[in-house]
Amino acid sequence: RVRFTIDLRDIDLERRKDIEATLYPAIDHICEKHQVTSTIRVDTESEPRYCAxxxxxxxxxxxxxxxxxxxxxxxxxxxxxxxxxxxxxxxxxxxxxxxxxxxxxxxxxxxxxxxxxxxxxxxxxxxxxxxx
CATH class of the missing domain: 1.10.150 (DNA polymerase; domain 1)
Structure with missing residues:
Protein backbone atom coordinates (compact mmCIF):
# COMPACT_ATOMS: atom_id res chain seq x y z
CA ARG A 1 0.00 0.00 0.00
CA VAL A 2 1.29 3.43 -0.93
CA ARG A 3 -0.11 6.79 0.15
CA PHE A 4 0.95 10.15 -1.14
CA THR A 5 -0.35 13.66 -1.46
CA ILE A 6 -0.53 15.85 -4.50
CA ASP A 7 -0.73 19.49 -3.55
CA LEU A 8 -1.90 21.24 -6.70
CA ARG A 9 -2.02 25.02 -6.58
CA ASP A 10 -2.14 27.81 -9.11
CA ILE A 11 -2.98 31.50 -9.08
CA ASP A 12 -5.19 30.85 -12.11
CA LEU A 13 -8.17 28.66 -11.16
CA GLU A 14 -8.96 27.63 -14.74
CA ARG A 15 -5.37 26.59 -15.36
CA ARG A 16 -5.45 24.50 -12.18
CA LYS A 17 -8.68 22.83 -13.33
CA ASP A 18 -7.06 22.08 -16.70
CA ILE A 19 -4.15 20.41 -14.93
CA GLU A 20 -6.54 18.40 -12.76
CA ALA A 21 -8.38 17.29 -15.91
CA THR A 22 -5.15 15.77 -17.25
CA LEU A 23 -3.93 14.47 -13.89
CA TYR A 24 -6.80 12.09 -13.13
CA PRO A 25 -6.66 10.24 -16.47
CA ALA A 26 -2.86 10.02 -16.11
CA ILE A 27 -3.28 8.37 -12.71
CA ASP A 28 -5.84 5.96 -14.18
CA HIS A 29 -3.43 5.09 -17.00
CA ILE A 30 -0.55 4.43 -14.61
CA CYS A 31 -2.76 2.24 -12.42
CA GLU A 32 -3.97 0.24 -15.41
CA LYS A 33 -0.42 -0.20 -16.71
CA HIS A 34 0.83 -1.52 -13.36
CA GLN A 35 -2.36 -3.42 -12.45
CA VAL A 36 -3.01 -1.45 -9.29
CA THR A 37 -5.93 0.60 -8.06
CA SER A 38 -6.14 4.11 -6.76
CA THR A 39 -8.44 6.12 -4.58
CA ILE A 40 -8.42 9.87 -4.95
CA ARG A 41 -9.72 11.97 -2.10
CA VAL A 42 -9.91 15.71 -2.58
CA ASP A 43 -9.17 17.24 0.80
CA THR A 44 -9.48 20.93 0.01
CA GLU A 45 -10.47 22.86 -3.04
CA SER A 46 -10.13 26.58 -2.60
CA GLU A 47 -10.07 29.43 -5.03
CA PRO A 48 -6.85 31.41 -5.25
CA ARG A 49 -6.64 34.52 -3.09
CA TYR A 50 -4.76 37.61 -4.15
CA CYS A 51 -2.94 40.27 -2.20
CA ALA A 52 -4.52 43.73 -2.42
Whole structure:
Protein backbone atom coordinates (compact mmCIF):
# COMPACT_ATOMS: atom_id res chain seq x y z
CA ARG A 1 0.00 0.00 0.00
CA VAL A 2 1.29 3.43 -0.93
CA ARG A 3 -0.11 6.79 0.15
CA PHE A 4 0.95 10.15 -1.14
CA THR A 5 -0.35 13.66 -1.46
CA ILE A 6 -0.53 15.85 -4.50
CA ASP A 7 -0.73 19.49 -3.55
CA LEU A 8 -1.90 21.24 -6.70
CA ARG A 9 -2.02 25.02 -6.58
CA ASP A 10 -2.14 27.81 -9.11
CA ILE A 11 -2.98 31.50 -9.08
CA ASP A 12 -5.19 30.85 -12.11
CA LEU A 13 -8.17 28.66 -11.16
CA GLU A 14 -8.96 27.63 -14.74
CA ARG A 15 -5.37 26.59 -15.36
CA ARG A 16 -5.45 24.50 -12.18
CA LYS A 17 -8.68 22.83 -13.33
CA ASP A 18 -7.06 22.08 -16.70
CA ILE A 19 -4.15 20.41 -14.93
CA GLU A 20 -6.54 18.40 -12.76
CA ALA A 21 -8.38 17.29 -15.91
CA THR A 22 -5.15 15.77 -17.25
CA LEU A 23 -3.93 14.47 -13.89
CA TYR A 24 -6.80 12.09 -13.13
CA PRO A 25 -6.66 10.24 -16.47
CA ALA A 26 -2.86 10.02 -16.11
CA ILE A 27 -3.28 8.37 -12.71
CA ASP A 28 -5.84 5.96 -14.18
CA HIS A 29 -3.43 5.09 -17.00
CA ILE A 30 -0.55 4.43 -14.61
CA CYS A 31 -2.76 2.24 -12.42
CA GLU A 32 -3.97 0.24 -15.41
CA LYS A 33 -0.42 -0.20 -16.71
CA HIS A 34 0.83 -1.52 -13.36
CA GLN A 35 -2.36 -3.42 -12.45
CA VAL A 36 -3.01 -1.45 -9.29
CA THR A 37 -5.93 0.60 -8.06
CA SER A 38 -6.14 4.11 -6.76
CA THR A 39 -8.44 6.12 -4.58
CA ILE A 40 -8.42 9.87 -4.95
CA ARG A 41 -9.72 11.97 -2.10
CA VAL A 42 -9.91 15.71 -2.58
CA ASP A 43 -9.17 17.24 0.80
CA THR A 44 -9.48 20.93 0.01
CA GLU A 45 -10.47 22.86 -3.04
CA SER A 46 -10.13 26.58 -2.60
CA GLU A 47 -10.07 29.43 -5.03
CA PRO A 48 -6.85 31.41 -5.25
CA ARG A 49 -6.64 34.52 -3.09
CA TYR A 50 -4.76 37.61 -4.15
CA CYS A 51 -2.94 40.27 -2.20
CA ALA A 52 -4.52 43.73 -2.42
CA UNK A 53 -2.87 45.69 -5.20
CA UNK A 54 -2.86 48.94 -3.16
CA UNK A 55 -0.97 47.22 -0.34
CA UNK A 56 1.41 45.59 -2.81
CA UNK A 57 2.05 48.98 -4.44
CA UNK A 58 2.94 50.44 -1.05
CA UNK A 59 5.25 47.49 -0.39
CA UNK A 60 6.94 47.99 -3.76
CA UNK A 61 7.45 51.71 -3.06
CA UNK A 62 8.77 51.00 0.43
CA UNK A 63 11.13 48.31 -0.88
CA UNK A 64 12.48 50.70 -3.50
CA UNK A 65 13.08 53.37 -0.84
CA UNK A 66 14.66 50.97 1.67
CA UNK A 67 16.70 48.73 -0.61
CA UNK A 68 17.17 51.01 -3.61
CA UNK A 69 15.77 48.39 -5.94
CA UNK A 70 12.73 46.24 -6.62
CA UNK A 71 12.53 43.02 -4.66
CA UNK A 72 11.34 39.64 -5.96
CA UNK A 73 7.64 38.92 -5.74
CA UNK A 74 5.94 35.58 -5.49
CA UNK A 75 2.46 34.19 -5.11
CA UNK A 76 1.85 32.36 -1.87
CA UNK A 77 0.32 28.95 -2.19
CA UNK A 78 0.20 27.70 1.40
CA UNK A 79 -2.89 28.11 3.53
CA UNK A 80 -1.79 31.14 5.49
CA UNK A 81 -4.10 33.06 7.80
CA UNK A 82 -4.39 35.40 4.84
CA UNK A 83 -6.81 32.99 3.16
CA UNK A 84 -9.26 33.30 6.04
CA UNK A 85 -8.70 37.04 6.36
CA UNK A 86 -9.14 37.64 2.62
CA UNK A 87 -12.91 37.43 3.06
CA UNK A 88 -12.77 40.13 5.74
CA UNK A 89 -10.10 42.61 4.68
CA UNK A 90 -7.35 43.39 2.19
CA UNK A 91 -3.95 41.90 2.85
CA UNK A 92 -0.38 41.71 1.64
CA UNK A 93 2.41 39.32 2.54
CA UNK A 94 6.12 39.76 3.14
CA UNK A 95 8.36 36.75 2.76
CA UNK A 96 11.75 36.58 4.45
CA UNK A 97 14.57 34.63 2.86
CA UNK A 98 15.20 31.31 4.61
CA UNK A 99 18.29 29.12 4.56
CA UNK A 100 18.16 26.67 1.65
CA UNK A 101 14.66 27.92 0.81
CA UNK A 102 13.17 25.72 3.53
CA UNK A 103 9.94 27.10 4.97
CA UNK A 104 7.12 25.73 7.13
CA UNK A 105 9.43 23.05 8.43
CA UNK A 106 11.37 22.49 11.68
CA UNK A 107 14.57 23.06 9.66
CA UNK A 108 13.44 26.57 8.70
CA UNK A 109 16.08 29.14 9.56
CA UNK A 110 16.44 32.83 8.77
CA UNK A 111 19.29 35.22 9.42
CA UNK A 112 18.69 38.21 11.70
CA UNK A 113 19.58 40.58 8.84
CA UNK A 114 16.84 39.10 6.62
CA UNK A 115 14.29 39.20 9.44
CA UNK A 116 15.27 42.80 10.12
CA UNK A 117 14.77 43.72 6.44
CA UNK A 118 11.32 42.11 6.47
CA UNK A 119 10.38 43.98 9.64
CA UNK A 120 11.61 47.28 8.17
CA UNK A 121 9.58 46.69 5.01
CA UNK A 122 6.49 45.93 7.11
CA UNK A 123 7.01 49.05 9.22
CA UNK A 124 7.52 51.37 6.24
CA UNK A 125 4.52 49.89 4.43
CA UNK A 126 2.28 50.40 7.46
CA UNK A 127 3.51 53.99 7.79
CA UNK A 128 2.65 54.59 4.13
CA UNK A 129 -0.82 53.10 4.59
CA UNK A 130 -1.53 55.19 7.70
CA UNK A 131 -0.10 58.49 6.46
CA UNK A 132 -1.51 58.41 2.93
Missing amino acids: EAIMDDMRKSAQEIFGQAVPELMSGPFHDAIAMSTVCDYGMIFVRCKDGISHNPKESAEFEDISKGAELLYQTVVKRVVE
